[in-house]
Amino acid sequence: MELLKQLAPDTFSQRLRSGELPLRIGPYIYNLQSNLAPVAEGIGTLYGDFEIAEPDEFVDYKVALVCNGVLQRLRGQAEFLFDNSNPFDTIPVDQAYAFLEWGMNWCVSLHTNEFLKLHAATVSRGSFAVIMPGVPGAGKSTLCAALGLSGWRILSDEHAMIPPGSTDVVPVCRPVSLKNESIQVIRSFSSNAILGPLSKETHKGIVAHMKADTHPDSHDARSLPAQAMIFPRYSRDEPQRLSRRRRSDSFVLAAYHSFNYSLLCETGFEAMKTLIESVDCYDLVYHDLDWAVKTMDALPGLQDRQ
Amino acid sequence: MNFLLQQLLLEPRRSLDLDNDQLNLLLSQARCSRLMGALALELQRIGADELLSPKVDRHFQSARLIHEKQKRDLVYDSDKIKMALDSVGEKLVLLKGAAYLLAGLPVGRGRFISDIDIIVPRHRIDEVEQAFIGFGWETGDIDPYNDRYYRKWGHEIPPLTHRKREITLDVHHNILPPTAGPNVDASLLFDQLIEIRPGIFTLSWQDMVIHSATHLFHEGEFHHGLRDLWDLDRMLRDFPERDPHFWEGLVSRAQELQLTGSLFHGLNYSQQVFNTPLPEGIVEAAASRPQMFRKPLMDFLFLRAFRPDHPQCELPLTNLALNLLYLRSHYLRMPLYLLLPHLARKAWMRRMSKEDGA
Known part of the structure; x- marks a missing residue:
């Protein structure tokens, strides 16, 4: 059993870029892909203790948060992909991490009905x-x-x-999603809180996730x-x-x-x-x-x- | 030209031989083609749901549950829609997905619907719209240009949404816009309706096929292309059993409606992609001479469109083909003297709304 934090930093970023990072999350396996720095930072900070699934296992949710093509690069936009299709509008790169987490929630909210x-x-x-x-x-x-x-x-x-x-x-x-004042409230509540990247000006305000x-x-x-x-x-x-x-x-x-x-x-x-x-x-x-x-x-x- | 989803829809038993990589690919293709429900029901029909790993089948089970829920909701919503239409003495005639589901046809097995489509005679459309507004439906935010465009050049009024039910109702008065080449006499459709529940109707079997093909082959985008072709295949396998004269009158009915062009494409591609059994000579009978001449080019374009919208399914030049089909659809829908100002206006509006948003 290999944990994400046991990967060498280069291997981690290479596997995340190429979309070969299947993580075991509760009863599901999510395969993650991203070419964005805040997303890599967030996953590194918040998912280090998650187990990497075997390469030949069945993947429940294949998700990506990527900036593709010249236009998206110029505009600083990125998109969430579920199984290669984009169910939402593009978002500014600064909000990418929060969006990845919401996208991962959306997978379970919409596609899971055995519970x-x-x-x-x-x-x-x-x-x-x-x-x-x-x-x-x-x-x-x-x-x-x-x-x-x-x-x-x-x-x-x-x-x-x-x-x-x-x-x-x-x-x-x-990770737990904290919004606006809650972020400071939790920081003051305990110095042990490990927070991922801040996503600013999202439709829910400022968002940070806690390990x-x-x-x-x-x-x-x-x-x-x-x-x-x-x-x-x-x-x-x-x-x-x-x-x-x-x-x-x-x-x-x-x-x-x-x-x-x-x-x-x-x-x-x-x-x-x-x-x-x-x-x-x-x-x-x-x-x-x-x-x-x-x-x-x-x-x-x-x-x-x- | 084969791809996994197509093979599995036709031979669901093969799902038991797939490894995890192939299963992942199959689910991806089914999801992005909106055929997850159809595939899930095909698997269940042969009992594969019990043999697949529960970790895999739970995704199909979820699709089956969503489909069941849509069917239940449709029974309720169509009754409410019928009440509104009853108040102005108009019949409820369902089109497309809603018709397939409520009629309990094989084409409705696992079919997901995103809105409810109905058709009413053109001269009743204003009264019908008022009736719906009185029954809790409303036109969403629509800018005046788009609203005028719908009403003047469209074959439907702007979509209505129910205030509480969060569903969308498309009220049509024809199956093609009046600007399109074929001049469809929609009143002919009302002569051959089939009553599927008390007071609720669908088009005749033949008209359902012709409508489905017309819709598909006038579309500019093919995100549901494969799903719509699957609809055609299911209907073409089922309807001849319901009506022994189904095949005899199909081409002449399409001629009467001036829609043989679409019927030809529908028969041709349903057979090419899903091996639909067709009576000998019917494809040729539906085709005009110029169509037969253009067939190699059209095959090149459409066989690229009727694949899952998935990177692993792309053939060489898929993007070029999709772009050409997009242009074709606009060209079919209206003459250039209307199309060019319309596209210019839309491009301008998109630009303005982006600047407003920034």
């Missing part, structure tokens, strides 16, 4: 996994990053993947049973609180946060029912990260499962 997928960060402590669904801006990534820096294991910043009929979460650990696989078990592929579902919401104006939610409301809200609940039809309903019946559901309103992490550390039931 019930929620738009959620998932974290675990011991065998205690927590699903945190949230709309963009709810503060789930910030909280996820802070937990990752406080001894929790990050299972995913973007997708909670539940095999239908189970209460398990399948880890698909990739997420810093826990000893980060690359353990086995799934973990979900014990709690927490709907985090960042709010400066409200008192901080952790409060129980009714399961029936949580069902509807989780379905709303799902990428493929309606696509899976009856299977989706049954999968969601099985999941919700087995987890405790909470709202978490916070503005102080330290308080939020302490509250998570003290979740009922967690101590027994450490």
Whole structure:
């Protein structure tokens, strides 16, 4: 088994350029290609501990972020390619790294349906996994990053993947996406945060990704049973609180946060029912990260499962 | 000239002999040709879904689920569209993908749709548009030039989008723009409709084939070219079983609609790429003398277009062929005295919008 960081720097950049860099990421293999410096820098910083798959393995997602041809070079534009075709508009080279990460999310959001997928960060402590669904801006990534820096294991910043009929979460650990003020918040929260390149002026503002696989078990592929579902919401104006939610409301809200609940039809309903019946559901309103992490550390039931 | 996707669509059992490299190539080709759903259903039909590695089949399974979802949504959406049309006393006539899926035809197996196409008589188009607006559909942001262009020179009105359902509805009144060479009398199409569900219709089998070919051979871009040709192949294999007189009237119907040129290309390339069984002599019967004369050149161009849009599928001069076909499509769609000002105006608009954006 070879890790990306074990490649000699020259070999790494050559393989990335020629698109011969298949990485094992959760249950998938992504093959990466790029001829852009910020992308090489980002992958080097954030994916060093990922395993390189064997050359003859089946690749799930072949992605590239490249600047091709004279026109793109002159304009400083690059494009995301999935299986050689470009599903999006071109973007400025400065935003390339953020775009690669979004493109990689998009692969799973659109093309994967063997799991019930929620738009959620998932974290675990011991065998205690927590699903945190949230709309963009709810503060789930910030909280996820802070937990990752406080001894929790990050299972995913973007997708909670539940095999239908189970209460398990399948880890698909990739860097955590931090936006705007969150970047400084996380830098001040811990000096251990390892951040990739800044992408400026994207449609979501400034974006930086944080290395997420810093826990000893980060690359353990086995799934973990979900014990709690927490709907985090960042709010400066409200008192901080952790409060129980009714399961029936949580069902509807989780379905709303799902990428493929309606696509899976009856299977989706049954999968969601099985999941919700087995987890405790909470709202978490916070503005102080330290308080939020302490509250998570003290979740009922967690101590027994450490 | 063969390529992997074409072989596997026709002989899905061969998927079991492929190594991982070939499977990767197959998935790439299927995805970029928008034939992932069709291939996935062909694999399932012969039971290959259970024999392939689950790591590979999960991608096909995902395509099957997306297709099932589109079918379910279409049942709902076509009922809503029918309600709007009922309110002005017009029939719902579905075209292309939506028709294939809702009619449950083999050509709809695994077919992905990106919008719903319908046709109404030209003289009813304003009333129909108003009805849709009343039922929650709206015209998106469209600049006045494009809007005028659609209404004056188009064979459809600007696409409508449903406020809540996020689907697009293309309302046609003909199958070719009035500027195109063939002058299609669209009223003929309404004489031979087939009712597929209560109050929901498609064109006749023959007209469906002729329409599909016409659409394909007037296109300027061929991102779905192979998929559309696969549609033709599936229809040409299926329809003769539904209607024993299918072949007899096909060429004369195309003549009546002035669309033999497209039918000729459709029959010719469906047979060349997918080995579609055709009655002897029918390709020649559909062809005009100049078409037979130009056939070697057209074969050179189109056989390059009907390949997956994938670097490993490119033949020598593929780009030149695609550029020539793009020019051909514009030339077919309108006379030069309209085309040149239109292209100049579009180039200017693109330039201006880029400068605005910068």
